[in-house]
Amino acid sequence: MRIVKLKKENLFPFLEVISKEADLWAPVKKYEDKHVFKAVEDFSEIDLDYQRTIIPPRRILLPPKTNMFEATQNTYKEDFSNVSKKIIFGIHACDVNALVIMDRFYNFAYDDPYYTRARENTLILGYSCWPDEHCLCKSTNTHIVTEGYDLFFSKLDTHYLVWIGSSQGDDLIRKQPSLFNEDISDKDIQTYLNWQKEREDAFQAEIDFIDMPDLIELKYNDPLWEELGKACLACGSCTNVCPTCNCYNVYDKPILGKNASKIVRCWDACTLENYSEVAGGENFRENRADRLKLWYTHKLQAYISKYGKPACVGCGRCIVSCPVDINVLTVGKTLSGEKVDAFWKRFNLQVKKEVRK
Amino acid sequence: MENSKLKIGIYELTGCAGDALLILDCEKELIDIFNAADIQSFVMAKSDNIEGDLDIALVEGSVTTEKEIEELKDIRQRSKIVVAIGLCATVGGIQARFLDPKEWNERFKKVYGNIEMTHTKPVQSKPIDAYIDVDFYLPGCPIGKEQFLIFFTRILKGNPPEKSQNPVCVTCKYNENDCLLKKGILCLGPLTEDGCGAICINHNLPCAGCWGPLKTGNRTSEYYLLKEKGFDVEHIKKKMANYSGTKIASFLKELEKEKK
Numbered sequence: 001m002r003i004v005k006l007k008k009e010n011l012f013p014f015l016e017v018i019s020k021e022a023d024l025w026a027p028v029k030k031y032e033d034k035h036v037f038k039a040v041e042d043f044s045e046i047d048l049d050y051q052r053t054i055i056p057p058r059r060i061l062l063p064p065k066t067n068m069f070e071a072t073q074n075t076y077k078e079d080f081s082n083v084s085k086k087i088i089f090g091i092h093a094c095d096v097n098a099l100v101i102m103d104r105f106y107n108f109a110y111d112d113p114y115y116t117r118a119r120e121n122t123l124i125l126g127y128s129c130w131p132d133e134h135c136l137c138k139s140t141n142t143h144i145v146t147e148g149y150d151l152f153f154s155k156l157d158t159h160y161l162v163w164i165g166s167s168q169g170d171d172l173i174r175k176q177p178s179l180f181n182e183d184i185s186d187k188d189i190q191t192y193l194n195w196q197k198e199r200e201d202a203f204q205a206e207i208d209f210i211d212m213p214d215l216i217e218l219k220y221n222d223p224l225w226e227e228l229g230k231a232c233l234a235c236g237s238c239t240n241v242c243p244t245c246n247c248y249n250v251y252d253k254p255i256l257g258k259n260a261s262k263i264v265r266c267w268d269a270c271t272l273e274n275y276s277e278v279a280g281g282e283n284f285r286e287n288r289a290d291r292l293k294l295w296y297t298h299k300l301q302a303y304i305s306k307y308g309k310p311a312c313v314g315c316g317r318c319i320v321s322c323p324v325d326i327n328v329l330t331v332g333k334t335l336s337g338e339k340v341d342a343f344w345k346r347f348n349l350q351v352k353k354e355v356r357k
Numbered sequence: 358m359e360n361s362k363l364k365i366g367i368y369e370l371t372g373c374a375g376d377a378l379l380i381l382d383c384e385k386e387l388i389d390i391f392n393a394a395d396i397q398s399f400v401m402a403k404s405d406n407i408e409g410d411l412d413i414a415l416v417e418g419s420v421t422t423e424k425e426i427e428e429l430k431d432i433r434q435r436s437k438i439v440v441a442i443g444l445c446a447t448v449g450g451i452q453a454r455f456l457d458p459k460e461w462n463e464r465f466k467k468v469y470g471n472i473e474m475t476h477t478k479p480v481q482s483k484p485i486d487a488y489i490d491v492d493f494y495l496p497g498c499p500i501g502k503e504q505f506l507i508f509f510t511r512i513l514k515g516n517p518p519e520k521s522q523n524p525v526c527v528t529c530k531y532n533e534n535d536c537l538l539k540k541g542i543l544c545l546g547p548l549t550e551d552g553c554g555a556i557c558i559n560h561n562l563p564c565a566g567c568w569g570p571l572k573t574g575n576r577t578s579e580y581y582l583l584k585e586k587g588f589d590v591e592h593i594k595k596k597m598a599n600y601s602g603t604k605i606a607s608f609l610k611e612l613e614k615e616k617k
C-alpha cells in the first residue's frame with residue numbers, strides 16, 4: 001500500500017484521464033437532500049458533499065432488473081450487457097465494506113457470473129465522509145476501509161491523501177503521475193490525524209453489535225417481533241436500500257410471436273409477502289413478524305456467528321427509508337433493553353389502548 | 358395451424374374501455390397478438406365477432422346492470438379461463454367505492470330521480486368476481502402494456518401468469534425515488550399493487566392507489582401513521598377507498614366501529 005497526495009484542483013483532471021477508458025459513476029444530486037450514483041459525463045454534476053445515496057452502489061453491479069439469457073428449446077444465449085468497464089468514484093467506507101460482503105456472497109459456493117464479471121470490470125474509488133445522526137458505521141467498524149478499494153480519497157483542507165489499495169489503482173495513478181505528489185509533510189500527517197480524531201468523535205448513533213447474536217437468540221420469542229410485524233408496511237424498502245442484501249427472483253418473460261423466452265432476474269426482498277411462497281402456493285412466512293425476524297437474524301446473528309462481524313455496515317439507509325421507523329437502530333436498541341422513540345412503538349401503544357377501551 | 362390457436366374473447370362491461378384500448382394500443386405487437394391467438398370477439402377492434410366457446414375471456418369493466426350479470430354469466434359458461442383485467446373488473450372501480458346498499462339507493466335517486474329504466478335494471482357496481490369465478494386478475498387503471506404482454510404471452514403458451522403481490526414501493530425503490538410517505542406526504546404505495554412502474558412517484562406525485570389494493574397491505578398501520586402525521590381521518594379513508602372498490606370494505610367498517 002502506498003499513499004500519495006493530490007491537490008484539490010487536480011481531481012477533475014485526474015477523473016478526466018481515467019474516464020477515457022471506462023464509464024465513470026459518481027454521486028449526483030437527485031432531490032434537495034438525496035443523492036444517487038449515476039454514470040456521469042459532465043463532471044459538474046458530481047456532488048461529493050453527500051451523505052448516502054438512496055440505493056447502494058451494488059445497483060451498478062447488479063441492476064434491479066436484468067435479462068440473464070434468452071432461451072429457446074435448443075438454444076441458450078447469455079446476456080452480459082451490464083458488464084462493461086466501470087469506475088465508481090466517491091463511495092463511502094460503509095459501502096466499500098458492503099461490496100466486500102457482496103463479493104463473498106456471490107462467490108460463496110458457486111461463482112455468480114453476472115455479478116463477478118461486472119465486479120471484475122469495476123474499479124472502486126472510495127471517498128471520505130463525515131457522519132450524520134444516522135451513521136452507525138463506527139459501531140460496525142466499517143467507518144474505515146482495510147480492503148475492497150482500488151483508491152481511497154481522504155479529503156483534507158487543500159488536498160486529498162490517496163490510498164492505493166490495488167495494482168489496478170496504482171495503474172490509474174500512473175496514467176498521469178504528474179498530477180500527484182509523493183512528499184507528504186509532517187504537517188499533512190498531523191492534519192490527517194486531527195481530522196480522523198475529530199471524525200471519530202463526531203459519531204452520534206451507536207449500538208453494541210457484539211451482544212446482538214446472543215440477544216437475538218435470547219429474545220427469539222420476545223413480543224417485540226409481533227409488535228414490529230403489526231406496524232411493518234411490508235414495502236420491502238429496508239431490504240432494497242440495504243447495501244448487503246442480495247436476494248433475487250428469476251422469472252420467464254416469453255416473447256410473443258417467437259418460441260423463445262427471456263429469463264429475467266430482479267431484486268427480491270425477504271420482507272415481502274411472496275418471497276417465501278413455494279410451488280403449490282404454500283408460504284412459510286406469511287406473517288410480517290416472521291419475515292422481519294428472518295431479516296434481523298440474518299443481519300445481526302447468523303452472519304456474525306459465521307464471519308465475526310454483522311452483515312450491517314451501518315450506512316443508515318434503513319433508518320432514513322423505513323416509514324414506520326423499523327430499522328437497525330431502533331430494533332438493535334430495543335433488543336439491548338434501551339428505550340426508543342419510533343412510530344412502530346407508538347402504534348403498538350395506541351392499538352393496545354384502543355383494545356382496552 | 359389455425360385450429361391450434363387459442364380462442365380469445367375480449368369483453369367490456371362498465372368502465373372507460375381503457376383496458377381494451379390499451380390492448381389495441383400495443384401497436385408494435387398487435388400483429389403478433391392477432392397471429393398468436395384466434396381473437397373471436399373484440400368489439401373495439403372488429404365487427405365480425407363470434408360468440409361461441411372460448412379458451413380465454415378477458416373481461417374489463419365492473420358489473421352495473423342486470424343485463425351485464427347475464428352477459429358475464431354467459432361468458433363464464435363459454436370460457437375455460439376468465440381473466441379480470443383492469444381496476445373495474447378486479448375490484449369494481451371507483452364506481453364501486455364502498456357504500457352500503459341504502460346509501461347507494463339514496464344516491465341513485467339523487468342523480469336519476471324517479472326515472473324508470475326500461476332497457477335494463479341498474480344494480481350497485483361490483484367487480485366481476487362478485488358474480489362468477491375468476492381464474493386470474495390483471496390489475497391496473499388501465500392495465501400496463503408490459504405487464505399485459507408478459508401475462509398474455511404466458512397464458513397463450515399454457516403457463517399460469519406470475520402472481521404480482523408486491524406493493525408499488527418495490528418498483529419505486531428500483532427507480533431510486535425518495536420515499537414520499539417518509540416525507541409526510543399521503544402516498545398509498547405500500548397498500549397498492551405494483552405494475553404501474555411507480556409512474557406517479559417517478560414524477561414526484563404520491564401514489565393514488567389506481568392499481569387497486571394490495572391484498573395483504575397493512576392498512577391499519579398506514580392509517581395510524583397518516584393520522585399521526587396530521588391528516589384528517591375522513592381524508593385518509595376517502596383516499597384509501599377511492600380505488601379499492603369493494604375490496605377493503607371490512608377494513609373501512611372496522612374504522613367506523615372505532616369511531617363509535
